[in-house]
Every structure is written in C-alpha cells, then in structure tokens.
Amino acid sequence: MKMKTLAAMALAGAMSAAPAMADLVIPDLSYRTGPYAAGGTPFSDGYQDYFNLLNARDGGIGGEAIRIVECETGYNTEKGVECYESTKGEGALIYQPLSTGITYQIIPKATVDEIPIHTMGYGRTSAANGEVFNWVFNYPANYWDAASVMVNYLLEENGGDLSGKKIALVYHNSAYGKEPIRTLEELSAMHGFELSQLAVDHPGQEQKSQWLQIRRERPDYVLMWGWGVMNQVAVQEAANIGFPMENFIGNWWAGAEHDVTPAGAGADGYKSLNMNRIDASLPVFAEIQSLVHDAGNAAGDGSNMGSVLYTRGMYAAMLAAEAIAKAQEIHGVSDVTAAMVRDGMANLEITEARMAELGMSQIGPEFSVSCENHGGSGLGIVQQWNAADAQWVALTDYIAPDDSVIDPLIAADSAAFAAENNIEPGCL
Amino acid sequence: MLYREAGDFKTTYVADNQTFPLKLDRIGFWVTMAVAWLVIPFVINDYWASSLLVPFLIYAIAAIGLNILTGYCGQVSLGTGGFMAVGAYACYKLMTSFPDVNIMIHIVLAGGITAMVGAAFGLPSLRIKGFYLAVATLAAQFFLVWLFNKVSWFYNYSASGQISAPERLVAGVAVTGPSTPAWAQYLICLFFVTVCAVIARNLTRGTIGRSWMAIRDMDIAAEIIGVNPLKAKLTAFAVSSFFVGIAGALFFAVYLGAVEVGEAFGIQKSFLVLFMIIIGGLGSIFGSFAGAAFLVLLPVALKWLGVDVMGWPTDLVAHFQLVIVGALIMFFLIKEPHGLAQLWRLAKEKLRLWPFPY
Secondary structure (H helix, E strand, O other): OHHHHHHHHHHHHHHHHOOOOOOEEEEEEEOOOOOOHHHHHHHHHHHHHHHHHHHHHHOOEOOEOEEEEEEEOOOOHHHHHHHHHHHHOOOEOOEOOOOHHHHHHHHHHHHHHOOOEEOOOOOOHHHHEOOOOOOEEOOOOOHHHHHHHHHHHHHHHOOOOOOOOEEEEEEEOOHHHHOOHHHHHHHHHHHOOEEEEEEEOOOOOOOHHHHHHHHHHOOOEEEEEOOOHHHHHHHHHHHHOOOOHHHEEEOOOOOOHHHHHHHHHHHOOOEEEEOOOOOOOOHHHHHHHHHHHOOOOOOOOOOOOOOHHHHHHHHHHHHHHHHHHHHHHHHOOOOOOHHHHHHHHHOOEEOHHHHHHOOOOOOOOOEEOOOOEOOOOOOEEEEEEEOOOOEEEEOOOOEOOOHHHHHHHHHHHHHHHHHHOOOOOOOO | OOOOOOOOOOOOHHHHOOOOOOHHHHHHHHHHHHHHHHHHHHHOOHHHHHHHHHHHHHHHHHHHHHHHHHHHOOOOOOOHHHHHHHHHHHHHHHHHHOOOOOHHHHHHHHHHHHHHHHHHHHHHHHOOOOHHHHHHHHHHHHHHHHHHHHOHHHHOOOOOOOEEOOOOEEOOEEOOOOOOOHHHHHHHHHHHHHHHHHHHHHHHOOHHHHHHHHHHHOHHHHHHOOOOHHHHHHHHHHHHHHHHHHHHHHHHHHHHOEEOHHHHOOHHHHHHHHHHHHHHOOOOHHHHHHHHHHHHHHHHHHHHHHHHHOOOOHHHHHHHHHHHHHHHHHHHHHHOOOHHHHHHHHHHHHHHHOOOOO
C-alpha cells in the first residue's frame, strides 16, 4: 500500500517535472513587480489570455497545445538572463521579453541557441535588417519609425514646416530611451527644428529638474520615451507646470490608461503614439471573456481586458501564433521547432481579412515580413487622452515613417554590428 | 572527536602560521577545491553557470574587495557599483582597443585602473570617516555612473549607450561572447576567485592587513603606535577597488556580455554587495563567500521552490522573495550580528569540544 502511494507520488512528480515534449512552449518573460509592473502586467495578461483562448477554442495551434512558461524578470537584465536560461531548455519557441535591455542581452545568446526573438516596437531597431539579425524580428514597427512618425505628424500639424521650432525629448536614460536620439538628430538637421535632450534616470520618479528646464526653455513640443512609473510622473509634472498637453506626445510605450489617470483632468489632451488600435468591442474580447475568464483561467486578476497594453499583449500573442501556424504550414508538421518558427516569422503576412477572421479587425496595419526586412511597415497612429470619458481617442489613421531617413541608419547600425561580431550578412 | 588540534603537530613556524591549522579544515579546503576545479566543470550546464555559479563567484570577488575596505579597514563604502562600472568600462575599452591582447591581461588591467580610481576617491577618507565617508563614496557612485552615461567615448559612441563584449579566446576557447561554453565561463571566474581569495587572505594576515585592522579598531591609537593612516587607508581603497574592478570586468565581459551602466551598476549594486558582507561577516574572507552565496543563491532557490515546485504565480513569488530575504536578513542580524562567518566560527568551536563539552 505504502509502496503504491510512493510510486504514484514519484510518477506524479516525474510527470510534472518532465513536460510532455509535444507542447508548443511559449515563455512569457513578464514583470508584474517593480517600477515597471504597471505596464508589464496588462501586457502579460493579454499575451497569456490569447494563448489560453487558442487552447480552449482550437486546442492550441494546428492541434498542438500551447504551454506558457511564465518567468518574472522585474525589468531587470540579470533576472532576464536567468529567465532566458531557465526557460530555453524547455523547448522555447519564441521570446518576447518586453524590455529593450533584456533584448540586447539575449540577442547574441538566442542567435547562438537558434531561438527567434520578437521585439514588437522595442528592442534593437537595426534588427529590422534581417540579413544581419537572422533570429531577431521587430515588426510591425520600431523606435526609429516612431520618432519619424511623430515628426511627420508634427509636420502635418504645422503645414509641413518645423524650421525654428523647439522640440524637447524627455527620455528614459537607458538603451530604450536613447534609441530615438540618432533618428531625431537626423530629422532635426533635415527639417530645421531645434532638439534638446532631457534624460530621466531609472526608475523615473525624479523629474522636477527636467520639467523646470522645460518650463524655462518653453519648447514648442515635448516628445517622450518613457516607461513604467516615469510616464505617470512626467504627465503629472507637465500638468503641474501648465505645459499645453496637446503639444506633449509620448511614444507607444507612454500611452496607456494607467499613465494618464493619476493626473486626473490635468492629463486631458495628452497625446501618444500607438501601433495597434484599441477597441473594446472587438469580438475576440468576448471570446476571451467566455472561454478564458469565465472558465477561471484568466492571467492576473482579469481586470485589464481591452486596455491599451492588454490589447498590445494580445496582438503580440496573435503575431506569434500566426507565425507558428505559418511555420506549421511551411514545414508540414504540427510540432514545430524554434528554427521552424523563425521561418514562419520570416514569411509572415498579416492581412485585414485574417485579422477580421481572428475577431480583431483593424487591430494593426497590414504588413508582410521577408528574410531581408524584419521590420514590418513601421506605421503608427496618434491618439489623444480624453480625461472626461477616460478613454483614448485615435486622432489619425496610420501614419507612415520617413523610410529615406531610417533605412540608411538601419543599414549603418546593422553593418557596424555585423563588423563587430564577424557576421556575414545573408539569409538563412 | 575528529575536529581538533590534538595529534596535529607543527614543527615549523610556517606550519604553525598556516591558514588552516586543523587537518580536517585542510582536507575540507582541498576537497572543495577539487570539486570546484575537477568535478563541476564537467557537469555544469548553461543554466547552472549563468544563473547560479558565475554570479556567485563574481559577487564573491566583489564582496572580498568591499570586505577589505569595510570589514578590515573600517571605511564604509557605498561606491562599489561605481567601481564595478569602472572595471567593466575599462575592460571594454581595453578589449576593443587592443583586441589581440589576452582577455586575462585586460581583466587584471581593468582591476588596476579601478584601483587607481578607487585610491583617488579614497583621498577624502583621510579627513572624514563614518557616515560622512559613506556619503563621499556615494558621490563617487553617482558621479561614475553619470560619467559613463554622459561621455560617449566610454561606450565607443554606440547609439544605445550599451557596451557589449566581443568574443575573446583564452587558449583557443571563447570566454566572452555568446558562444562561450558554460564550463569556460565558470572556470575563468573560478580562476580569478581563487587567486583573489588567496591574495586577500594573505594580505589580511600580513603587515598591511594588520595596519588596516589597527586603523579600523582605533585610528588615533594606530597612528600613535606608528601606523601611517595615509598609507593604510589608501592601500585599502586601492586593493579593495582592484578586486571590485576585476569583479566588474568579469560581470560585464563573462557574465552578462552586455550592460547598461545605470541598470547594471546602480546604487542597488552597491547596497547588494554591502549586504553580502554584512550578512556574511565583516572582516572575514569566508564571510564574503557565505554572503555572496546567501544573496545570489537564495532568491533563485526561493523562485524554484515557489514557481517550479509549488506552482504559485510568479508575481506572488517575486514579492515573497523580497519578504523572505528581508526577514532572513533581519533574523541573522538580530541573532548573529557578526554574520554567517561568526556562526561558522562558533560551529567550529563547538565541534572541537564535541562530544565532551565542559
């Protein structure tokens, strides 16, 4: 009798320890703690809920069940490395770390381990050059696109002329925040606006001096590359100094509900970019509600559904799932490997018809990926916060970046990386 | 019974002064070394190397360095993160400027550069002490991080401000860069840990170490009996920074491969290393290892227990981790203010008497 229980326990232990190898393993390097948790939590909820929906509705992707392995990084690179190392052995198919710092960290490692990374609208911009970064993808848009979209929007606002205008960039003093500087410098030389740079140190709660400087210099526009608690503080500080909010534009990581609600009515009129549309009435949300949340499988507390970053997390999951489906189609097997998923990503094509079929019509732009171009279309929309109704209102349709500025920059930066690391550019 | 001096005869002064006077200790030391050098490299995998052993070894070097300054010489420093950054950036500049020179030499040189910077920031210690010195070293911390963020020469003008280690070989095997095998990563750290620990141990029981301890225990008295405070304090800063610089260079080049100064070498790092030596035991080489092990391995163990074994949500485990580590720190400081090293010392005292305590 006792032997039997022991054997059963050992068996149960062995089963829980050794995962069924047929699963599609998706690591979720999330952060639900620390100063960036406000952004990390809804993204991760959306990411997991979508995969859970696929499991509940379709039995996974192509009949293969999906297994999510969550690992808490706290937006910290050391923990990110630990998470990467602890999850890669489980047969991870794709990494989406939602952190530019961790992305820089794992790009070389994942390239050696041959696991694709998808950094949607973050990470290393020059990874758009697929011939150098074979294993890294950053479709549908990257930071340099965002900088260019912002400037194009401002050009449109000002009748095509920005000469003599003063634009300040408030940025997170890290690899993430420094990414757009090179593009903005280029654009400032091209369009004749004056660019001033104001760095905010991690985690971003101290911004008094930066905003004092803005108050003194009175720039015409303030652009922001912020994340986590920095966004809330910046919006509050801008409201405190009475900066006209409609001239304050954040990038797509500085434009979620939780960034503006703490400032209350003062945040009204604040603008930000977005790479996906927000529409709480999308059919996919109803499906998640009935098949995932009502079944008690919601990730987190289930309160974030439909918010900006939840939607983006779900969008990221959808792009990953579509890439896996594409890989299954290309290779004719359902139990794909990481290398096959890379092929799926390199041949991914997202059409409006497909998005509508998935119940998320118009959520993102149509784009296609190729072996050379991992960057997608680079489109972004400008949205504005309406504090009275507590919602983001899209002001524009998708705005295209100025590829004539960005493409040479990407070519130069990726060539430098290739030279540094002895990479012979070419398709796999 | 087994653990005692009796029967272990010393016939020379050298034998009498050895680090481990008891035979069992010597055996234990050599067994540990044998396991570390001859067994672990053959069984190590990527996860064990990059999540546990490599950070443990690197933090142990940093903790030894800070322990020399704070534990042996009594100068409180909050600049460890900044000095690690000096080591990392020095190593990066050397690696990229002189790609043909062996990385081992670069790491030692990075330590040397950090020693000079550390000695320069140690100058105020001649005038100020205690909390005031802590604030002065805090200034070093913030100044150095600011410097490496501001001056783009230090990161070779890269757009992101990140530095990333190119691949470098030692005896034909990559020790930096992504294709480094786990055992090579581990062995290079183990090599530096072993050398640093032996140097530190022998420095601290020689003339120079005694002058540090004299300054720590009472600087005026030390000065009266002929210890030169200028020399003692500055050598403590230099030697300490040398070790911390080596730790920073390894942290960047071997462990992470790419760092961002504000995040990797911020004030948190200074506190982390300070906690290591406080928990491990001030003024003890063993304590540096124990403290590093405690603060590196415990969070990973708790995470493994909570997430992989118990299946709890990751955020809950991350929060619990903070609570448990914090509670354990308080518990140890109340129960044993002299750290884990003192517990070890007491255990050894008891063992000597066992099984016939009087």
